[in-house]
Amino acid sequence: xxxxxSVVGTRVPDTEAVNRVTxxxxxxxxxxxxxxxxxxxxxxxxxxxxxVRIDTSGAERLPGVxxxxxxxxxxxxxxxxxxxxxxxxxxxxxVGEEVAAVAAExxxxxxxxxxxxxxxxxxxxxxxxxxxxxxPDAPQxxxxxxxxxxxxxxTEERGDVAQGFAEADGVFENHYRVSAQPIASLRxxxxxxxxxxxxxxxxxxxxxxxxxxxxxxxFLNLPLNKVxxxxxYEGGGFGEDNKYRYVPLAALLAVxxxxxxxxxxxxxYTFEACPKKRHAAxxxxxxGYRNDGTFTAMDVKALYDKGAYTIGGSFVxxxxxxxxxxxxxxxxxxxxxxxxxxxxxxxxxxRGYGAVQSNFAVQSAIDEVAAQLGLDPTEVHRKxxxxxxxxxxxxxIHDVLDFSTVGGSAFLEAIxxxxxxxxxxxxxxxxxxxxxxxxxxxxxxxxxxxAFGAVPDTSSALVRINLDGTVDLLMGMAxxxxxxxxxxxxxxxxxxxxxxxxVQIFMGSTEYPPAPVTGIYASRNTVIAGSGAQLAxxxxxxxxxxxxxxxxxxxxxxxxxxxxxVVVTETGERLSFAEVLAGLGTPIEGFATYVHTPYVASTxxxxxxxxxxxxxxxWTGRVRVDRLALVQDYGHVLNPLAxxxxxxxxxxxxxxxxxxxxxxxxxxxxxxxxxxxxxxRVPSHVDTPEIDVVLLENPDPRFPFGAKGGGESxxxxxxxxxxxxxANAIGVRFASLPITPQKVLEAxxxxxxxG
Amino acid sequence: xxxxxxSEEKRSSGSSITRRGFLKIGTVAAASAGIAAGAGPLARPxxxxxxxxxxxxxxxxxxxxxxxxxxxxxxxxxxxxxxLADFLRDGLGLTGTxxxxxxxxxxxCTVLLDGRAIYSCQRLAIEADGHAVTTIEGLGRPExxxxxxxxxxxxxxQCGYCIPGQIVTAVALVGRNPDPTRQEVRRALSGNIxxxxxxxxxxxxxxxxxxxxxxxL
Numbered sequence: 001x002x003x004x005x006s007v008v009g010t011r012v013p014d015t016e017a018v019n020r021v022t023x024x025x026x027x028x029x030x031x032x033x034x035x036x037x038x039x040x041x042x043x044x045x046x047x048x049x050x051x052v053r054i055d056t057s058g059a060e061r062l063p064g065v066x067x068x069x070x071x072x073x074x075x076x077x078x079x080x081x082x083x084x085x086x087x088x089x090x091x092x093x094x095v096g097e098e099v100a101a102v103a104a105e106x107x108x109x110x111x112x113x114x115x116x117x118x119x120x121x122x123x124x125x126x127x128x129x130x131x132x133x134x135x136p137d138a139p140q141x142x143x144x145x146x147x148x149x150x151x152x153x154x155t156e157e158r159g160d161v162a163q164g165f166a167e168a169d170g171v172f173e174n175h176y177r178v179s180a181q182p183i184a185s186l187r188x189x190x191x192x193x194x195x196x197x198x199x200x201x202x203x204x205x206x207x208x209x210x211x212x213x214x215x216x217x218x219f220l221n222l223p224l225n226k227v228x229x230x231x232x233y234e235g236g237g238f239g240e241d242n243k244y245r246y247v248p249l250a251a252l253l254a255v256x257x258x259x260x261x262x263x264x265x266x267x268x269y270t271f272e273a274c275p276k277k278r279h280a281a282x283x284x285x286x287x288g289y290r291n292d293g294t295f296t297a298m299d300v301k302a303l304y305d306k307g308a309y310t311i312g313g314s315f316v317x318x319x320x321x322x323x324x325x326x327x328x329x330x331x332x333x334x335x336x337x338x339x340x341x342x343x344x345x346x347x348x349x350x351r352g353y354g355a356v357q358s359n360f361a362v363q364s365a366i367d368e369v370a371a372q373l374g375l376d377p378t379e380v381h382r383k384x385x386x387x388x389x390x391x392x393x394x395x396x397i398h399d400v401l402d403f404s405t406v407g408g409s410a411f412l413e414a415i416x417x418x419x420x421x422x423x424x425x426x427x428x429x430x431x432x433x434x435x436x437x438x439x440x441x442x443x444x445x446x447x448x449x450x451a452f453g454a455v456p457d458t459s460s461a462l463v464r465i466n467l468d469g470t471v472d473l474l475m476g477m478a479x480x481x482x483x484x485x486x487x488x489x490x491x492x493x494x495x496x497x498x499x500x501x502x503v504q505i506f507m508g509s510t511e512y513p514p515a516p517v518t519g520i521y522a523s524r525n526t527v528i529a530g531s532g533a534q535l536a537x538x539x540x541x542x543x544x545x546x547x548x549x550x551x552x553x554x555x556x557x558x559x560x561x562x563x564x565x566v567v568v569t570e571t572g573e574r575l576s577f578a579e580v581l582a583g584l585g586t587p588i589e590g591f592a593t594y595v596h597t598p599y600v601a602s603t604x605x606x607x608x609x610x611x612x613x614x615x616x617x618x619w620t621g622r623v624r625v626d627r628l629a630l631v632q633d634y635g636h637v638l639n640p641l642a643x644x645x646x647x648x649x650x651x652x653x654x655x656x657x658x659x660x661x662x663x664x665x666x667x668x669x670x671x672x673x674x675x676x677x678x679x680x681r682v683p684s685h686v687d688t689p690e691i692d693v694v695l696l697e698n699p700d701p702r703f704p705f706g707a708k709g710g711g712e713s714x715x716x717x718x719x720x721x722x723x724x725x726x727a728n729a730i731g732v733r734f735a736s737l738p739i740t741p742q743k744v745l746e747a748x749x750x751x752x753x754x755g
Numbered sequence: 756x757x758x759x760x761x762s763e764e765k766r767s768s769g770s771s772i773t774r775r776g777f778l779k780i781g782t783v784a785a786a787s788a789g790i791a792a793g794a795g796p797l798a799r800p801x802x803x804x805x806x807x808x809x810x811x812x813x814x815x816x817x818x819x820x821x822x823x824x825x826x827x828x829x830x831x832x833x834x835x836x837x838x839l840a841d842f843l844r845d846g847l848g849l850t851g852t853x854x855x856x857x858x859x860x861x862x863x864c865t866v867l868l869d870g871r872a873i874y875s876c877q878r879l880a881i882e883a884d885g886h887a888v889t890t891i892e893g894l895g896r897p898e899x900x901x902x903x904x905x906x907x908x909x910x911x912x913q914c915g916y917c918i919p920g921q922i923v924t925a926v927a928l929v930g931r932n933p934d935p936t937r938q939e940v941r942r943a944l945s946g947n948i949x950x951x952x953x954x955x956x957x958x959x960x961x962x963x964x965x966x967x968x969x970x971x972l
Contacts, residue, residue, distance in 0.1 A: 011910075013907050013908060013909075013910055014907070014910070014912065017906070017907040017910075017912060018899070018907065019915075020906075020912035020915035020918050021891075021899070021903040021906045021907055021911075021912065021918060021919075021922060022851065022891060022892065022894075022899070022903065023849070023850070023851015023852065023890070023891035023892050023919045024851065025915050026850065027853075027916065029853075029854070030844075030850035032845075032848070184950065185914070185916075185950050186853075186855045186861060186863060186914075186916045186917055186948060186949070186950040187853070187855065187914070187916045188853075188854055188855065233914070233915065234914055235914050235915070235916040236914050236916070236950065236951075237914060238950075267855075267856045267857055267858065480913075480914060481912060481913035481914035481915055481951065482913060641910040642910065644910070644956070645910055645913055645951075645953050645956055648952070648953065648954075648955055648956070649913060649951045649952040649953050650952075651952075652952030652954065653950075653952050656952075676856060676858055676860055677855075677856055677858075677860040677861050677948060678858075678860045682948060682950060682952075683952055683954070684945050684948060684954075685940075685941040685942075685944050685945045685947070685949075685954050685957070685958070686941050686942065686945045688941060688954040688955060688958075691955060
């Protein structure tokens, strides 16, 4: 694929990896400012209550306390869509909801101050079960009820499922559940806000610089150009952004006190409430099938639990439809979802964005049908997966797209290559003997479809060729660690014809052009910010060649640029970038804005498959993943080193969701019980299986050098493949996650567990 | 309309008893003299920069300890209730050592104490008295340590937050096991969580770092 390119396609370590390995990366928790106060939040102990009265006088009297704010002190304007959340409210809707904020000289004083705030709560009935929340007499969590106006009842269909079922030899039905999953990145959540009398500066590790700027400016009634947001390093970046209360609250405290305020979120709060979690969901899946394994109808009814608030992620429930559409050829399909509020911690966008949940349900169901029919599941997928000559179906924009233009061969290729990588010839319908007594092994597969790009947006960049021939690249975006910093430099170097080492990116501040405006998420950075960077580089190159043409006395068309030199193609006569600039006498600047249209935003598609090999210890119930084969279509892999990290990282996060991550709320108090790394067990080094990464390249010509976005995809299907492998190993189908040792043992003993 | 429950006066608690709260010695001044009983928050004006009050700034108890920090013997003043992590980060501004949980459950705060990898959030600063502490900032000066080089080449960091802890633990490992297997690396680093789950590449980085240490660049 990369025969024609000199920079993209090469394995390049992070261009600023030195900072990461020497402790030189500054996250917002690391920022200190002179005269800084410490901010802390008071949180609700109840799942649903009205605040009748707050008495902050005790806190304010405490020496060292500089300010206390409650709902009475904050702007009454809501956070953005769906407009049912405020900075602080007089109703609390989940345990852990923010009630007040204090700023004090030290953390100890701030925490003591919290204890001295007297809040009179009037408890209200609460509801935790999403099904119960739908009942007409359920406690109403928001004005207007437990469903908001938009996208909370959503149906996508094609054909007629009734007809499809009528044509079937058999109908399969089952109910599946997945739980919530806190985003819980490793870094401490913190921000620093500083007001100098006319300008506000925010240090906040986030993915959405300009969104954060607009939020803070809006709440404080400041002009946008008086608010600066700095986020050089994220420290996570799995979607945990949007609508943090603690950032505008820190800014408010900073403006009111005239001192910088550092708001630090306690560790347990990360799990309890902040920032948000993956929607829990339930699915009723009904498949109509023929005895040869062809599906005639696919019908899914889904219920997504929105928690008390939706922090971004309004489209998450609708995205669940991807498990069906643009995955399978079945002519009759229906996906009907309801999304309802409950008095549990807020939900939102989390890597995989709604597709993770439905993938488990649909891939499990397909696998169960295959097992019932005694068929190899890869053959069943092969029969039903969309083919190169099919069309992709986009009901949201009422359009179709020729699949072959964006990766037509992906599924069939993914199945074949994945089978080879995992050694699928060993597959048996009843699993395999393990390496030790009592151990059973199994193989499983799951396909994935995932959309990237999401929201319409614009992204700009400025490319400056300095007088010495080096290149500045200015982009207002954060560094999540997924290789964003490096791949942007690579795109510019490739497009401009510069050496990669000559390109220096400046990023992480709203002082630079928005790249893009709404932020980095939805696997969209390479395709959106990358497009903006590419266009800006092309603009700079045009000016460079014009200048060089004058100096060399040729036409610009006769020139090409590579390795930071401008070369006359015919004769080989050349000038270095520095020589061209010296002749011109002034730096060259290229600037462009890429427009990510609604059509393109809606039609970026990723495809792939995960194959899993597991060992189940039938004595201890422990499931170990021995091997994964991860096959993913990246369009064009711009930096294999970074891409591998994304694929494997996403897959291992999904492994945690399948086996070890159990988010538990107490039934009585609705308090989060899994409040730390010891209770909420994420994968560690010793959980790592052998992993084969197979990269497919079916370019999408609309994006830089044919690349597709793909940082999320493997989190969509790995857990499903693992669950299918477990079913193959021990003949027990788990219709809910995580598959804990207790569940396995109960299932094997026939005392429950399955489902 | 849902029935309204009885009003409840509730002393809301914003934090549980912490290790540091338990050790706290008089950080809060007993008297509130000197602080004006001011108007409530609604009437609070925008304050111009105010001198920090002595009450808030007065440290509880300071102790002087002797440590060798990143190879440099020195005497330093530490708060009695500081963890070693607090001291490094807040006392010295060495923010390369990260805090992930402050509960000894994630490994982000790993430093070397007399060459052994420990969680710096798990020790008080005063416990380092008479000992040698090495942080991420102290590795490989002025050149990069081989393990740091290995991490760069292998693409080990993603978001980077766990990386100082992973590297410090790895340095301790290769110090006693110069040619570890991948399994040995995984076991040794099992106390360092990576939420990005970049584990295979972290192991690659350690293996490569060990190789560079043995064979040179």
